[in-house]
Amino acid sequence: xxxxxxxxxxxxxxxxxxxxxxxxxxxxxxxxxxxxxxxxxxxxxxxxxxxxxxxxxxxxxxxxxxxxxxxxxxxxxxxxxxxxxxxxxxxxxxxxxxxxxxxxxxxxxxxxxxxxxxxxxxxxxxxxxxxxxxxxxxxxxxxxxxxxxxxxxxxxxxxxxxxxxxxxxxxxxxxxxxxxxxxxxxxxxxxxxxxxxxxxxxxxxxxxxxxxxxxxxxxxxxxxxxxxxxxxxxxxxxxxxxxxxxxxxxxxxxxxxxxxxxxxxxxxxxxxxxxxxxxxxxxxxxxxxxxxxxxxxxxxxxxxxxxxxxxxxxxxxxxxxxxxxxxxxxxxxxxxxxxxxxxxxxxxxxxxxxxxxxxxxxxxxxxxxxxxxxxxxxxxxxxxxxxxxxxxxxxxxxxxxxxxxxxxxxxxxxxxxxxxxxxxxxxxxxxxxxxxxxxxxxxxxxxxxxxxxxxxxxxxxxxxxxxxxxxxxxxxxxxxxxxxxx
Amino acid sequence: xxxxxxxxxxxxxxxxxxxxxxxxxxxxxxxxxxxxxxxxxxxxxxxxxxxxxxxxxxxxxxxxxxxxxxxxxxxxxxxxxxxxxxxxxxxxxxxxxxxxxxxxxxxxxxxxxxxxxxxxxxxxxxxxxxxxxxxxxxxxxxxxxxxxxxxxxxxxxxxxxxxxxxxxxxxxxxxxxxxxxxxxxxxxxxxxxxxxxxxxxxxxxxxxxxxxxxxxxxxxxxxxxxxxxxxxxxxxxxxxxxxxxxxxxxxxxxx
Numbered sequence: 087x088x089x090x091x092x093x094x095x096x097x098x099x100x101x102x103x104x105x106x107x108x109x110x111x112x113x114x115x116x117x118x119x120x121x122x123x124x125x126x127x128x129x130x131x132x133x134x135x136x137x138x139x140x141x142x143x144x145x146x147x148x149x150x151x152x153x154x155x156x157x158x159x160x161x162x163x164x165x166x167x168x169x170x171x172x173x174x175x176x177x178x179x180x181x182x183x184x185x186x187x188x189x190x191x192x193x194x195x196x197x198x199x200x201x202x203x204x205x206x207x208x209x210x211x212x213x214x215x216x217x218x219x220x221x222x223x224x225x226x227x228x229x230x231x232x233x234x235x236x237x238x239x240x241x242x243x244x245x246x247x248x249x250x251x252x253x254x255x256x257x258x259x260x261x262x263x264x265x266x267x268x269x270x271x272x273x274x275x276x277x278x279x280x281x282x283x284x285x286x287x288x289x290x291x292x293x294x295x296x297x298x299x300x301x302x303x304x305x306x307x308x309x310x311x312x313x314x315x316x317x318x319x320x321x322x323x324x325x326x327x328x329x330x331x332x333x334x335x336x337x338x339x340x341x342x343x344x345x346x347x348x349x350x351x352x353x354x355x356x357x358x359x360x361x362x363x364x365x366x367x368x369x370x371x372x373x374x375x376x377x378x379x380x381x382x383x384x385x386x387x388x389x390x391x392x393x394x395x396x397x398x399x400x401x402x403x404x405x406x407x408x409x410x411x412x413x414x415x416x417x418x419x420x421x422x423x424x425x426x427x428x429x430x431x432x433x434x435x436x437x438x439x440x441x442x443x444x445x446x447x448x449x450x451x452x453x454x455x456x457x458x459x460x461x462x463x464x465x466x467x468x469x470x471x472x473x474x475x476x477x478x479x480x481x482x483x484x485x486x487x488x489x490x491x492x493x494x495x496x497x498x499x500x501x502x503x504x505x506x507x508x509x510x511x512x513x514x515x516x517x518x519x520x521x522x523x524x525x526x527x528x529x530x531x532x533x534x535x536x537x538x539x540x541x542x543x544x545x546x547x548x549x550x551x552x553x554x555x556x557x558x559x560x561x562x563x564x565x566x567x568x569x570x571x572x
Numbered sequence: 573x574x575x576x577x578x579x580x581x582x583x584x585x586x587x588x589x590x591x592x593x594x595x596x597x598x599x600x601x602x603x604x605x606x607x608x609x610x611x612x613x614x615x616x617x618x619x620x621x622x623x624x625x626x627x628x629x630x631x632x633x634x635x636x637x638x639x640x641x642x643x644x645x646x647x648x649x650x651x652x653x654x655x656x657x658x659x660x661x662x663x664x665x666x667x668x669x670x671x672x673x674x675x676x677x678x679x680x681x682x683x684x685x686x687x688x689x690x691x692x693x694x695x696x697x698x699x700x701x702x703x704x705x706x707x708x709x710x711x712x713x714x715x716x717x718x719x720x721x722x723x724x725x726x727x728x729x730x731x732x733x734x735x736x737x738x739x740x741x742x743x744x745x746x747x748x749x750x751x752x753x754x755x756x757x758x759x760x761x762x763x764x765x766x767x768x769x770x771x772x773x774x775x776x777x778x779x780x781x782x783x784x785x786x787x788x789x790x791x792x793x794x795x796x797x798x799x800x801x802x803x804x805x806x807x808x809x810x811x812x813x814x815x816x817x818x819x820x821x822x823x824x825x826x827x
Binding site for chain 2: 518519520521523524525526527528529530531532534538539541542543544545546
């Protein structure tokens with residue numbers, strides 16, 4: 087192995103500075119999953135009957151799948167079987183009475199936790215123009231700027247609140263894009279999900295600030311099953327961002343989320359993710375299994391949905407943020423950076439399902455593999471027979487750091503009519519010794535050179551992130567590759 | 573400033589430089605000329621510390637330090653600059669970001685504070701005019717989609733911005749039209765001061781019409797076979813390199 091290769095290997099080692107545990111008293115259900123657990127969760131959340139029934143249907147469907155074949159096995163990842171009876175499905179910080187009415191009443195330890203994560207919840211300290219919903223284990227603990235948004239008719243807050251305050255909206259849209267029958271993890275999530283964010287933008291309203299949810303897993307042995315639902319009415323606009331971290335633990339923890347987006351006529355939803363769940367250590371011990379179903383529906387004409395994701399964490403990532411392009415002239419976009427270092431595995435990509443006429447989709451995927459990381463792009467572009475003049479452009483680039491990592495691309499392209507065009511470009515490259523030498527000759531350290539080259543590789547994706555988060559993502563990649571040289 | 577003694581360098585097990593000697597003092601411009609395959613680029617790359625070039629013998633002292641013991645980035649931070657014959661492309665990284673990173677590394681090495689965005693822009697604007705380029709040049713990715721001439725001018729821009737103590741230009745003049753050549757020459761002359769030195773590695777005499785060298789060396793078969801004043805370049809231009817090959821290898825005069 088050459089010296090520069092060794093250095094690259096060393097760079098793949100990483101420090102995880104979000105790995106602390108908060109000592110917070112929790113209200114926790116015992117591990118295990120059965121109908122009683124589902125009923126208990128629903129009762130704890132004082133849900134209306136339709137929710138309980140929906141959960142039970144999902145649970146029965148999931149049980150059937152589990153008995154038949156178990157979890158899906160087609161992804162290009164390997165891991166030991168998950169014992170679903172050992173997972174804790176509900177863990178919430180204990181609270182007094184009805185729960186906090188305002189930030190002043192939130193447990194200071196929780197505020198401290200989010201402060202430490204760089205997500206201050208006190209509004210005066212917030213990044214200007216970003217509203218945050220903070221989810222800690224199974225529940226949402228605080229939402230900022232809620233009143234200000236309400237003046238515009240925007241509903242933004244925890245899913246649990248939405249179930250209480252806007253059951254008609256929840257009932258109308260829940261499962262309308264990702265039905266509980268969609269897949270194994272979507273069924274599991276539908277049965278046991280405990281909280282998440284809900285967002286509703288009324289007709290013609292342009293949401294004046296970035297909406298954001300910060301997910302934090304804290305409790306041991308617990309899974310996180312959140313559900314996010316965003317509805318953008320005709321002609322509205324919203325930009326939404328989620329971030330996530332978890333403590334460092336030797337056991338794997340399951341995160342199985344569902345995100346549903348609905349964009350009506352001429353509405354636009356931008357959804358950005360900076361995923362930094364704990365990735366496990368250099369030997370592959372511990373880390374989050376991130377098995378997530380994300381899908382948006384361009385329900386009306388000229389609707390637009392874009393997914394931007396920066397995936398640097400998790401032991402295993404399995405997610406395919408997709409867009410159903412139902413409305414004519416609608417647009418779907420997917421911009422992704424996925425980094426796998428150490429023994430991380432990612433099988434990620436998107437599905438663009440063209441149904442309406444003149445629909446367009448763009449897919450830009452950047453995979454970075456380091457250490458013994460294994461990175462797979464899997465994408466489906468399906469253009470239905472009636473989607474005349476549909477267009478797709480796909481670009482998949484892989485960057486390899488070192489010689490023990492892997493990059494794979496599995497594109498599926500199905501074009502059902504003669505007037506549509508699908509383009510696919512792919513490349514695989516390495517950071518060359520020449521590039522490194524050039525940077526070093528200009529005084530850059532190996533670390534800075536690699537970080538600069540990697541960030542350059544990701545630029546097309548980063549430019550789609552809201553500014554504050556693009557800076558964050560750039561730093562995160564630097565930190566993720568930062569190593570223990572010498 | 574630079575003292576190269578009995579330097580031998582190989583690539584892939586093949587010996588290229590054989591006991592080469594070279595002395596460069598502050599304030600001097602040296603031209604290293606020679607036919608293709610004589611080892612000109614090997615000398616440039618070896619001095620900059622390219623990992624593919626293995627030093628098999630000899631020593632190099634640079635500003636009183638053992639150059640060969642320094643990793644490439646240390647050499648750069650100590651003011652040794654190499655203008656590449658084939659500048660490398662870095663996709664997605666703007667020229668401005670690259671220059672900023674380089675400048676701040678150099679400043680950190682000198683114990684200076686980082687430049688802020690405004691100071692940086694001011695500095696870059698000044699240097700851009702030197703290589704006759706406009707501001708849009710800064711936002712383009714490093715060398716990506718650049719013409720040959722633009723790449724070479726970009727090297728000169730970097731040199732002008734970083735203000736090295738010892739600049740080694742590896743055939744920067746090759747393949748340039750006369751206007752680009754003048755711009756490169758202007759960049760070199762701008763750098764020329766009593767406290768720094770320049771080594772021009774070149775195949776042709778042409779650039780020496782614009783940059784007057786103090787010494788001209790002829791490299792042949794991995795050795796400097798002739799050293800003289802600027803008139804040697806004109807003689808080479810007239811007679812070609814063949815007559816040099818007949819000359820016995822002289823003993824390099826000690827500095």
